[in-house]
Structure formats: C-alpha cells, structure tokens
Amino acid sequence: MEENHWETFRGIDFGVAGEFKVKVEDEEARNRTDSTTFGLHQCVYTVGPVESQKMVKKGSLGNQISKEQFVFLASLNKHPNAFFVENYYMDGDGIGCLVVESLNGRFQSWLNYQVDTKNKQPSAPTLFTADGRMLPTLRTIILSLCSFVEHVLEKRWYPRHLTMDDLYLKMMNNQPTLKVLMSDVIQGTTPTRIASVWNHVKEIITHCCTLDNATLSGGSSSFYDFIGRQSKRVPLETYPDAWSYADKSAYLLLIMQEEMVMMKRYVQASGIVWPTEDGLIQPMLQLILDHDKTSTYDTDVPWDYIRLCRNVNKKFDVPKSVKAVIKDHIGFLKKMEEWTPMIWANLYETIGPLSLRR
Structure with a gap:
C-alpha cells in the first residue's frame, strides 16, 4: 500500500x-x-x-x-x-x-456488467425480462433506494440532486446491497421538493431501462408510476407487480375477510367495474352468472364483481364450456387481468396490502 x-x-x-x-x-x-x-x-x-x-x-x-x-x-x-x-x-x-465502510464499487459499474453479461448470453436476462418486467435483484435495489429516500425526507432533509454518482454497492451474502452517499443535501422539505426527489428516483430507473434497452411492462410500469405516492398504509414493498398467482388468489380472499362496508367503499373508489364487451357483460362472466344457482350478483355494483371473482377463484364452480377454456382458477385470474389489466394495481393502491406480506 x-x-x-x-x-x-x-x-x-x-x-x-x-x-x-x-x-x-x-x-x-x-x-x-x-x-x-x-x-x-x-x-x-x-x-x-x-x-x-x-x-x-x-x-x-x-x-x-x-x-x-x-x-x-x-x-x-x-x-x-x-x-x-x-x-x-x-x-x-x-x-x-x-x-x-468498505464497498465493492458503483451501482453504475454493476449495471454495465449486467448488461454486458446479457449481451453475451441473451438467454440470461439480469435487469428486465424480455417483456419488460423488473427482475428481483434490480427491484430490491430500487426498493432500497426508495426506503432510504423516505428515511431522509422524514428527517426533513432535501437531496437536491440525487444521481447515479451517489449510488454504490456492497456485496452481502453474495447479493448486491445498495449504499447511498448523499452529496448535495439541504434542510427543509416542501411538496415541490419532495416531488423533485421522487422524480430523481424515477430518472434512475429510466436510466436502467435505457441501458438495458427495456420498456417497462404493465405491472412494472404501474410500480414505477406509484413511486412517490406510497405510504405506510400502502407501501411500495408489497406492490402487486411482483405477486404470484398464489398471492393474487390470497388477496381476493383477504378482501372478503375485511369489514364489508369499508371494502365496498374501497372497491368503488378503485374504479373497477364489471368487464363488458359491446356494452354487455363479458360472455364468459355471463355464463358463470347463469350457472351459479346459489348466489346473486348485481352487475352495476363493483363489489359484487370482486365477490364473484373470489367465489370462482375459491370454488371454481363454472360451466363445462368455461372449464374447457380456462382449465382452473389460475386461468380465471388470467382472464381477470385480460379484462381489466390494472385490476391488482387499482385494488392495491386503494385498499393496501391487508395482511398479505412477502
């Protein structure tokens, strides 16, 4: 030395x-x-x-x-x-x-390495999937950055120019852990300043997309849009862009287990409506409605649509013609997403995670 x-x-x-x-x-x-x-x-x-x-x-x-x-x-x-x-x-x-503390290098250097690896081995994406979903390691790094920014803002400090130069990585348990060194911080926050900081975070995500030539998909795009609007009641960590179908199934059950009057209000506020085609209820849904002899549903009430989805997901009591198309409850969940692409984001942003934890 x-x-x-x-x-x-x-x-x-x-x-x-x-x-x-x-x-x-x-x-x-x-x-x-x-x-x-x-x-x-x-x-x-x-x-x-x-x-x-x-x-x-x-x-x-x-x-x-x-x-x-x-x-x-x-x-x-x-x-x-x-x-x-x-x-x-x-x-x-x-x-x-x-x-x-000792670190392993800049976040930018790690990104460059990941993209270079992908270019050499196209079958092994490292930042985004081919259809634009953020992969777990990068998502964890972005969540860490958001958590740190929230911590700084809670102390009423304003990072004026958060950039890639402020971001480093440290390998811990063979996983990259984000480390942030604020280089330009002043006291005092305002709504305008807070919005500016979250825009800087989004610029960093956009930089990652540009580097990997990726366009964010529906779920990851919603995650991106929600940054800066998260709260303790509706946190970013459990956002549905990373949910499995088991998570989605569990979420429908959790909604039904909550206090009904409050949940009805939340579902109404989410903007979700019964899916239609040419002004009529989706044909597959109509077949399910006609088949169900034990429950009644009002197709003008959004809550009843979520209730129907929960029941189909839980019991999968549907006509044979429907079973021939969607096979099982996961097939029905996929249909829900086809009819209402933003359904999980809309519900989550209004209701929150309930007891769903990842």
Whole structure:
C-alpha cells in the first residue's frame, strides 16, 4: 500500500472518543466488476488497538466536506442502505475527508456488467425480462433506494440532486446491497421538493431501462408510476407487480375477510367495474352468472364483481364450456387481468396490502 499520509487525528466526539489513525492508499479503489476507479480510497483505520480496512471519501477545494455534513451523514447510519460513515478528519491540505465502510464499487459499474453479461448470453436476462418486467435483484435495489429516500425526507432533509454518482454497492451474502452517499443535501422539505426527489428516483430507473434497452411492462410500469405516492398504509414493498398467482388468489380472499362496508367503499373508489364487451357483460362472466344457482350478483355494483371473482377463484364452480377454456382458477385470474389489466394495481393502491406480506 502506497502511503498518501500517515498522521494521527483526534476524533470529533462522534462514535469515537480519543485518537484514531488513517493510512490512505494513494490510488483510488477500483470497481470489482470492471476495475475502473470509483472515487474512494482504500485505507487502514486504527482506533486504539483495533485496526480495520475501511475507505476514505476525500473532499476537494471545489467540493468541501464539512463537519456538519459528516454529522448529518452519520445520523443516517442506522438505515441499512446508508453509506456507513465512521469518522471525519482534515488531511494535510486542510481538506475534509470521511472514513467510510468498505464497498465493492458503483451501482453504475454493476449495471454495465449486467448488461454486458446479457449481451453475451441473451438467454440470461439480469435487469428486465424480455417483456419488460423488473427482475428481483434490480427491484430490491430500487426498493432500497426508495426506503432510504423516505428515511431522509422524514428527517426533513432535501437531496437536491440525487444521481447515479451517489449510488454504490456492497456485496452481502453474495447479493448486491445498495449504499447511498448523499452529496448535495439541504434542510427543509416542501411538496415541490419532495416531488423533485421522487422524480430523481424515477430518472434512475429510466436510466436502467435505457441501458438495458427495456420498456417497462404493465405491472412494472404501474410500480414505477406509484413511486412517490406510497405510504405506510400502502407501501411500495408489497406492490402487486411482483405477486404470484398464489398471492393474487390470497388477496381476493383477504378482501372478503375485511369489514364489508369499508371494502365496498374501497372497491368503488378503485374504479373497477364489471368487464363488458359491446356494452354487455363479458360472455364468459355471463355464463358463470347463469350457472351459479346459489348466489346473486348485481352487475352495476363493483363489489359484487370482486365477490364473484373470489367465489370462482375459491370454488371454481363454472360451466363445462368455461372449464374447457380456462382449465382452473389460475386461468380465471388470467382472464381477470385480460379484462381489466390494472385490476391488482387499482385494488392495491386503494385498499393496501391487508395482511398479505412477502
């Protein structure tokens, strides 16, 4: 390790009391995926008798890192996607520097590697499926970014320019974990500022799509549109873009188990109506209605449509002519999506996840 400097600095009473030493490698650290540099330096960080491998984020004359910035960044340390900041010191030139956790590289470098892998092996998509669905690893990274942004906004801080340069990855249990280092943050939030931050998040997703030449499909497109509108009651994590048919089946049952007056109101508010064709109820639905001798349904009431869907999904008591077409309850769920492509998104955004957890 080439020695850039080896000096003793005194802690500023945040997490570390007393003296610590930082021995910084002269050359910048390199991304694991492509060996390009990514703006941090390897270092040996010593506190008392304990020596560990960390990294250093150096400021510059044009982009100073202040003690106040350090205190803010360190206040985010408890969030799992925060760039964990260990300490702060001034180097020999009077430039502020951060001692931070060791990382594997930039998010951008990882994206480049994934796209390059896909180009070499087209049968192994890594970011999006061929039909535009976001794959689990990328979706988890985006959810992590959204969770971190929510955390910062709750503290009433405004990240003015959230970009790809703020995003890093750390491999944990052989999975990439997002780490965010905010570079331009000021105090105070307003509705306009909050909307601006979520637009930055969407720009990052759009960048991923452009890089992979992908167009978001219906479910992933709805997920994208919902970003910034999520809440504690209706979170982003359980959004239906990633639901299996078992989840969808369970969701119909959960709706029926809730307080009926409230659920009727929610279903009405969701905008869902009975599917029609040429002004009449869908022929397959009409066959099911005519076949059912035990229940009655009002085709002007959206709640009754969801009730019918639950009953068919649960019992699959349908005419033979219908069974010949859709085979089983999953076939019926697919028909629901064909008739109303946004049905799960509309229900979820109005009702929330209920007790459905992933």
